[in-house]
Structure formats: C-alpha cells, structure tokens
Amino acid sequence: MLDDYNAIFQTNVIDLFPVSAFQFIRSIIKVTSGLEPEQFTRDLLGSLFHELIPQNVRHPVAAYYTNQAAARLLVNLAGIRGEDRVADFACRSGTLLVAAYESKAQSDSRADAQSRHATYLKEEITGIDIMPFAAHLAVVQLALMNPSNWTDKVRVAIDDSLEKKPFEIIKSLERHAVSPQKKLSQFQTVPKASDETNKGAISTDGIGTQFELYKPDVIVMNPPFSKKQQISSKLRAHLNSLFSSQLKYLSNEIGYWGYFVLQANQFLTEGGRIALVVPSSILRHASSEKLRQLLRDQYKLEFVVGSSFRTAFSEDASWPDVLLVATKSKNLSQNCTFAMLNMQLNLENVKMVAETLRSGVEGPQILVNRVKQSDLKAQDWLPFLPGVEIDVSLLDFPDNAPIVALSRIPKGARLIQGIRVESTNKIVNPKNTLISREREMHALGNQNGK
Numbered sequence: 001m002l003d004d005y006n007a008i009f010q011t012n013v014i015d016l017f018p019v020s021a022f023q024f025i026r027s028i029i030k031v032t033s034g035l036e037p038e039q040f041t042r043d044l045l046g047s048l049f050h051e052l053i054p055q056n057v058r059h060p061v062a063a064y065y066t067n068q069a070a071a072r073l074l075v076n077l078a079g080i081r082g083e084d085r086v087a088d089f090a091c092r093s094g095t096l097l098v099a100a101y102e103s104k105a106q107s108d109s110r111a112d113a114q115s116r117h118a119t120y121l122k123e124e125i126t127g128i129d130i131m132p133f134a135a136h137l138a139v140v141q142l143a144l145m146n147p148s149n150w151t152d153k154v155r156v157a158i159d160d161s162l163e164k165k166p167f168e169i170i171k172s173l174e175r176h177a178v179s180p181q182k183k184l185s186q187f188q189t190v191p192k193a194s195d196e197t198n199k200g201a202i203s204t205d206g207i208g209t210q211f212e213l214y215k216p217d218v219i220v221m222n223p224p225f226s227k228k229q230q231i232s233s234k235l236r237a238h239l240n241s242l243f244s245s246q247l248k249y250l251s252n253e254i255g256y257w258g259y260f261v262l263q264a265n266q267f268l269t270e271g272g273r274i275a276l277v278v279p280s281s282i283l284r285h286a287s288s289e290k291l292r293q294l295l296r297d298q299y300k301l302e303f304v305v306g307s308s309f310r311t312a313f314s315e316d317a318s319w320p321d322v323l324l325v326a327t328k329s330k331n332l333s334q335n336c337t338f339a340m341l342n343m344q345l346n347l348e349n350v351k352m353v354a355e356t357l358r359s360g361v362e363g364p365q366i367l368v369n370r371v372k373q374s375d376l377k378a379q380d381w382l383p384f385l386p387g388v389e390i391d392v393s394l395l396d397f398p399d400n401a402p403i404v405a406l407s408r409i410p411k412g413a414r415l416i417q418g419i420r421v422e423s424t425n426k427i428v429n430p431k432n433t434l435i436s437r438e439r440e441m442h443a444l445g446n447q448n449g450k
Contacts (some may be wrong), residue, residue, distance in 0.1 A: 031438060063091060066222040066277055069345040070323065071099035076354040077303045077325045078275035080218055082108025082116075084124070087216040089161035089223075089263055096220040101125060101145050117146035121154045126216065128161040128170075153209050157201045162242055162259055164213055166267055171200050171210045175228030180260040210313030215267050222277035223260035225319055228253060228287065249294040253287035255279065261291055265298065265328075272328045274299070277313050279319045280306060284382040296376055299326040301336040306385050308342045322385075332373035340387040351443035362386075 010189060017025065049403055066074075074096070080086060080103040088096050101120055108116055121142055129135040135158045157170045201210050226254040231239070240250055243262045250262070257278060259273075264274050282288045283304070295301055305323040307313070313321050337355055343349070353366065362368035367386035375384070 009130050015310050038222045046065060066095045066314060068095065068099075069346075070277065071095045072102070072347070072350045073345060074275045074277065074313075074323050074325070075099045075103045075220060075352055076350070077323065077357065078218055078220065078273050080104060080220075080275075084212065084217040085125040085126075086124065086218045087128075087213075087218060087225045087267065088220050089164075089267075090221050090260060091129045091138050091156070092131070092134045092222070094127060094141035094156075096222065097125055097127050097138060098141050098145065098217070100142050100220055105145075113146060114149045117149045117370065123155070126155040126211075126213070128157050129158050129165070130160050133157045144273070149167070155201075157199075157211075159199050162239065162263055164263075166213060168213050169210055170213060196431065213267075215269050216272070218273045218275060219264040219267060220275045221260060221264060222314060223257040225255035225279055225314075225321075228255045229445065231256060245295075247292045250291045251287060254291065255281075255287070258288070258291055261294070265294060268328045270328055274324070274326050274328075276324045277321050278324055280322045282324070282381075283322070283385065284380050289379060292376075292379070293330070295326060298328055298330075300373060301333055301376060302334070302336060303337050304385065305339045305341065305357065306382070306388075307345070308340060308387065309344060313345075335370045335372055336376065336384075338369040338371055338381075338384040338386065340385055341365070342387065375383050391409075412449070423429045 080102050082101050084100075084104060086097070086100040086104070087098075088094075091097055104124070105113070105116060110116065125142065127142075129138065131295050135156055137157050139154050143157070159170065229418070236252060239259050242251075243250060243259065243266070246262050246265065249265075251258075260275070261274075261278070264276070265394070268274065282291060283353060299325075303323065303325040305322070313323060337357055337360060339362075341353065343353075345353060356363065356366050357368070360368055360370055369384055369386045371384050
C-alpha cells in the first residue's frame, strides 16, 4: 500500500500522538476493522475528507463535499460519454471526477477495462484543487477505480486553477511561494517569503508528470461558495484582472464561485458542456445577473434542478444549491428543463430521477417546467423553478424601499425564507432577495410567532 500510494501514507503520523493516546488509537482501529471498510463505496474517502475539515475552516472557505447521488445525477444530465475529456477545476476529493469516470466507462467500448483506465487517467480526466490533501485523495479515488492496474500518471494537480489559462503546462510538483489567493481573509499583494506550499502535478507516488491544460469537452464542478463579503478589495481586483477578457460578465458583487464559472467559460469551445453545482442565488440575485447574461449570450441552458431539501447536493452547505447543465451553443431550439425534487436523492433513485428529467414528464415527487430559451431573457429565473412560492407583495416593492415598508405586508401572511439584509442596511432590494419555500416560525428564530 505504501509503495502504491506513497504520497498519502508516507507521513509519520504516529509520532504526533503521545503514548497515552495509543490505547484509544487501538480501540479506533478495532472498531474500524469491525465495520469492514473494504465493503464501503469508493466515495468513503470523500465523506471522510468533508468530516475531517473543522467547521471553523469549512465555512469560511466554503469547502463542501458533493454527495455521491448528486454527482451521479449531474454527470448523467451532462451526458458524459466514453470519449469525452472531462475537467474539474475545484475537484476536492474527486467525487465528480469519479462519477465522470463511471459514466465514461459505462458507454465506452474502445478497449478493455484496464486499457480504458490508463487512458482516462493519463489523457481524459483532469482535476485541480488548491488543497493538497484533497488533491491527493482525488488521485487515490481515481486509482481505486481499477486498483489492479498500477497508476503511474494522472492529470491531477495542486494549484490555484483560477490562475490557469488554456494550453498552459502544469509542471511537476514543486515548492512555491503561497499564491495571493491562498486565503480569502488574508490577501497579500506580495506573499511572505517564508510562506511556501507544494504546487504542480501529482501522482500516487507524490510527484507527477507535467501535463497540458487542453480545452475539455465537459467541465464538472462544485466551486467554493465563499460569500462576496469575504473577498477583500485587493483580492477582488486581482480576480478581475484574471478575467479582463470577460469584463462584460464581471461584477464586484459576484461571489467567489462566480469566477469559476468564468474560468469554465474560457476553457470551453463551441459544443462544450458545463455541469455545475452552484448557489440558487444564480437564478435571481442582482449580484448574479451578469452570469445569467453570460448563459443567455453563449449557452443553451438544458437543466436547472433544485430540491425542497435545503442541502440536497452539497453536504452541510450554508446555502441552498442547484444543479445547472448547459451547452456552449447558439442553437436555441431546445427547451430548458427546470425541475424541483420533492424527494431525497440517493444512489437507488438517481437513475430514475435522471430518466424522468430527460423525459420531461413530472410526478408528485419531481416537478418539471419546460421553458423556452427565449423566455430566459427575463432577468428573474426563480419563477421558472416549479414549486417555489413567490410573494408578489414583496416583489412589487420599489427598489431601495425602506425596511419599515415591510410592515405593510398583511397580518397573517405566511413567513417565507428570503428577506435577507445586512446589519448596516436600512433598505430592501427585492431584486437581491431570494424567496423560496415556506419556513416554520422557529426556523426564523422567532418561536413565539411574533
């Protein structure tokens, strides 16, 4: 095991613990052995990766894990085929890459399984993540897709993907000064000389072989959902400079995830596909309007899937999210499917859900709305999502109405999520308010119902 996965297991962890902890470590080993982890799904590593990130770190950097079922539904809707070249520029522990691998393998008849395994990892599946631990786990996850076939080359790197351009060469793993974007809360124009990290291509042995960042056929991604308030003015200026060629789609209001959408766009050619897990705010918030314009201008939107479960697609995320699939194309003949899942997505029903969404026939647990591409010229896409309640009385408020105007909402009106203001704000902007399903009173922190 150490020989095959040296980069993961070479660290001498045991010396970090005091002797007094050994009895507890032995107990943990016995319990783990009794659980027979070899019988678990490959995605156990992804779950462990998510749980090992402390909450006080997970939330500021928005390091959330894509659950298995959501990953498989997303790649299914993206129609990933055997010959497709797939990339994930925020790959975390590799959940989406593994789902893409499985989708490719199911439809690929080019060669036997072992030959395909080598081709996928050396040529057709690319992952980048700024977190070394996550990127190494992605390599292991991909290697475990065919553990009998030794993996000496993979297209996975530790790096800041937003800094990369099409056809750039990712060099082998080496020491670098910390990127200015390493920490959102501590952006520095010039990093300290003492701050260094590993960057570059990796493998199961640690240092990988350099590779070129070609333009893929499909980009799958669950980018960091970090709030715009966590992006300093210096970091914002730096990010905007990276995407100066897409100025018309840039806004100082977009969250960190929005830059990954722009990155995906510059890596795709005509006919390329994006399959993303993004905040549901992309459907309505004024801060996301320029990203919606990007999708109107250059893409044929195919699927937008929400869920009545708050964190349906990203585990433990603080914001509701949606699955979004689109093709870079000016052929707008095909309608887009907006859907709401009133069921918990799992590995047993994911295939049925995908087939239902493709058929466009809804049921009690899957609400479907077929929308013309021309209708997406509307600024607000939230009404297209079936099952979402819209409070018309709030939408009729003028922009920048004083907060006190909310007192005019009739007594007895049902409380719904979405009136969100900062502590320093004294106005309400309906265009920047996301209104969704009804909430219970205690969920809003008011158990007395007043």
